[in-house]
Structures are given as C-alpha cells and as structure tokens.
Amino acid sequence: MKKILVIGGGAMGSAFTIPCLDNGNSVTITEPYSIRFIKNLSSKNKFHSALKINLPKKLKFRNFSSELLKEKFDLIVIALSLPGIDFIGKELMKCKIRSPILVLTKGLKYQKKAKKIFTISKKLNNDYKLKNISILKGPCLAKELVRKKQTSVIIANKNIKIAKAIGKLVSTRYYLIEYSKDVVGIEVCSAIKNIYSMIIGAGQSLNSSSNLFQKSVIEMRYLTKYFKGKEETTLGLAGVGDLYVSAAGGRNSKMGSYLGKGFTFKIAKKKFMPYETVEGEQLAREIAPFIFKKIDKKKIPLMINFLRAIINNKKLKIKV
Numbered sequence: 680m681k682k683i684l685v686i687g688g689g690a691m692g693s694a695f696t697i698p699c700l701d702n703g704n705s706v707t708i709t710e711p712y713s714i715r716f717i718k719n720l721s722s723k724n725k726f727h728s729a730l731k732i733n734l735p736k737k738l739k740f741r742n743f744s745s746e747l748l749k750e751k752f753d754l755i756v757i758a759l760s761l762p763g764i765d766f767i768g769k770e771l772m773k774c775k776i777r778s779p780i781l782v783l784t785k786g787l788k789y790q791k792k793a794k795k796i797f798t799i800s801k802k803l804n805n806d807y808k809l810k811n812i813s814i815l816k817g818p819c820l821a822k823e824l825v826r827k828k829q830t831s832v833i834i835a836n837k838n839i840k841i842a843k844a845i846g847k848l849v850s851t852r853y854y855l856i857e858y859s860k861d862v863v864g865i866e867v868c869s870a871i872k873n874i875y876s877m878i879i880g881a882g883q884s885l886n887s888s889s890n891l892f893q894k895s896v897i898e899m900r901y902l903t904k905y906f907k908g909k910e911e912t913t914l915g916l917a918g919v920g921d922l923y924v925s926a927a928g929g930r931n932s933k934m935g936s937y938l939g940k941g942f943t944f945k946i947a948k949k950k951f952m953p954y955e956t957v958e959g960e961q962l963a964r965e966i967a968p969f970i971f972k973k974i975d976k977k978k979i980p981l982m983i984n985f986l987r988a989i990i991n992n993k994k995l996k997i998k999v
C-alpha cells in the first residue's frame with residue numbers, strides 16, 4: 680500500500696482518488712482554495728457537489744497546510760486548475776518536496792520576462808525547483824471516471840520507468856494507462872485542445888463542426904511541432920482523443936456554440952455561463968501575446984481569429 684496525496688478537491692482531483700483507492704492505496708485529499716469543496720470533502724457523507732456522488736468513506740480529507748505537505752507521501756498529485764499552479768509551486772518549494780509529483784492540470788503559462796511559453800511541468804521545475812515531475816493527460820470526464828466508466832489516459836515522463844511506476848499505482852481495470860516520453864507534446868496538446876474545442880463548438884451544424892475539427896487537428900499538429908513536441912502526439916490520447924471529448928460536450932464547446940451564434944465572449948459568459956470556468960478562454964488570454972508576436976499567422980488561422988475575438992471581445996468570425 681502506497682501513500683498518495685491529491686491536492687485539489689475539485690471534480691478531477693476527487694474523481695482521480697477513485698482508481699487510486701481501488702488500487703489499494705492509502706489516499707488523502709486536500710483543498711487549498713475552495714470553501715465549497717472543503718465543505719463537501721469534510722462532510723460526513725462526502726457528497727461532492729460537482730460530481731453529484733458520495734465519495735468513499737476510506738478517502739481521507741485533511742486541511743491544507745505546510746505540515747501536511749511535509750509528511751512522507753509516495754506520490755503527490757496536483758489537480759488544481761491553471762490559476763493555482765504558481766500558488767502550489769511556491770508551497771511545494773517552501774516545503775522542499777522530494778516525492779514524485781504527478782500533474783493533472785492542463786494549460787500553458789506565458790513567462791513575460793523571458794517572453795516564452797512554458798509547459799506546467801517546465802514552469803514548476805524552472806521557477807519552483809521541483810524535480811521528479813510526471814504528467815497525466817488525456818480524455819477524461821471526471822463525472823464518468825468517478826462512476827468507474829472505462830477511461831484511457833496517458834502518463835508522460837522522459838524517464839519512462841518513472842511513468843510506468845506511477846501507472847502501476849493508479850491504473851485499474853477501468854482506468855487504463857498509456858505511456859510516453861513526449862512530455863512537451865502531451866502538455867501542449869492537452870492545453871490547446873481547450874481552445875480548439877471552443878472553435879469546433881462554434882460550428883453551427885455537425886457538418887461545419889467536422890470541418891473545423893479536421894482543420895483544428897492540422898493546427899494542433901503545427902503548434903505541437905513548433906513547441907518541440909512530437910507531431911504524432913497530436914494523434915494520441917492527449918491530442919485528438921481529448922479534443923473529441925471536449926468538442927462533444929463540456930464547457931469549452933458550450934461557450935464556443937454561443938460565440939458561433941454571434942455573441943461576444945463577455946455577453947455569452949454573463950448571459951449563459953456566469954458561474955462556469957471556461958478553460959479555453961483562460962488559456963487564450965495567457966498565450967495570446969506570444970502567439971500574436973511569434974507565430975506565423977497563416978499557419979494557424981483558426982487560432983488567430985479566435986484569440987482576436989476573445990482579446991478584443993469581438994464577434995467570432997470563422998474563416999476556413
């Protein structure tokens with residue numbers, strides 16, 4: 680039995696504890712930010728308000744603290760959303776964490792000073808001196824995983840032995856794991872699919888969305904290669920795999936459908952999705968300054984149009 684700490688009691692962090700528990704591990708979850716999730720996880724019946732399910736009694740909840748981080752864990756899992764990455768990087772650096780880290784968060788970070796885009800694992804390593812970082816990405820709806828629906832994801836580490844050791848801890852008959860050494864490619868794909876699923880969602884018929892899907896894959900392949908990932912990663916679970924699930928349903932494509940109907944982002948957000956986080960929009964704001972300056976606009980016309988619409992709060996004009 681290994682000791683696993685999951686940081687982030689949102690939908691994904693909580694769902695991820697299920698295969699970890701089923702694999703016979705001792706699993707602790709902690710929540711540093713959201714009062715709603717703290718209430719859910721510390722309640723007697725552990726009813727999770729986002730997942731609409733009672734989590735298992737054997738899942739341990741602990742308040743977030745430096746003392747907790749300093750305890751010895753065999754694996755620390757980061758399941759916060761992108762805005763929490765700097766916070767947790769600082770906390771883990773302060774506690775001089777040496778345990779292996781597994782990052783579930785999807786996204787990219789723009790480093791203003793260096794004028795560079797960093798993947799999350801690179802950012803945690805560069806800015807917060809964290810070592811031994813693996814990443815887990817792929818098509819996974821937390822609501823399905825928590826109900827043990829078959830799910831396939833991919834763990835990446837340049838040292839494939841470390842990735843496989845983690846896979847052994849977390850895989851079950853319903854949570855299937857693939858492995859890769861292409862950390863950059865997988866992080867880039869799993870982040871930008873949030874933007875492309877909004878673009879596909881903007882198609883106003885299945886025919887037009889299919890066209891946008893195909894063009895999106897071409898752009899994803901270009902961007903993956905640009906950031907020095909492997910082109911073929913685009914065709915894997917973190918690329919087209921995750922793009923499919925995000926485009927078929929989810930908050931990004933839902934927002935995309937309003938943009939496609941002619942609403943500006945701000946109006947659509949206020950009118951239809953006031954309390955929902957739209958990760959594709961957060962990422963668009965993060966990477967737009969870099970994309971506009973550094974990347975050949977002709978290679979990624981869908982992305983460029985989309986970023987202009989979000990940043991300038993203008994109507995989205997799809998050009999294919």
Ligand SMILES: NC(=O)c1ccc[n+]([C@@H]2O[C@H](COP(=O)([O-])OP(=O)(O)OC[C@H]3O[C@@H](n4cnc5c(N)ncnc54)[C@H](O)[C@@H]3O)[C@@H](O)[C@H]2O)c1
Pocket residue numbers: 686687688689690691692710711712713716729758759760761762763764766782783784785786815816817818819820821832956958
């Ligand atoms: N790897 C995978 O298989 C997979 C699958 C689905 C989602 N995800 C990713 O997991 C992450 C979390 O998704 P979710 O569905 O659980 O979202 P959620 O909204 O349910 O939970 C978000 C979590 O981040 C925390 N958080 C938000 N803002 C924060 C801040 N400023 N500082 C500190 N913590 C903050 C919240 O408290 C909560 O714990 C996202 O990046 C998502 O893309 C990964």
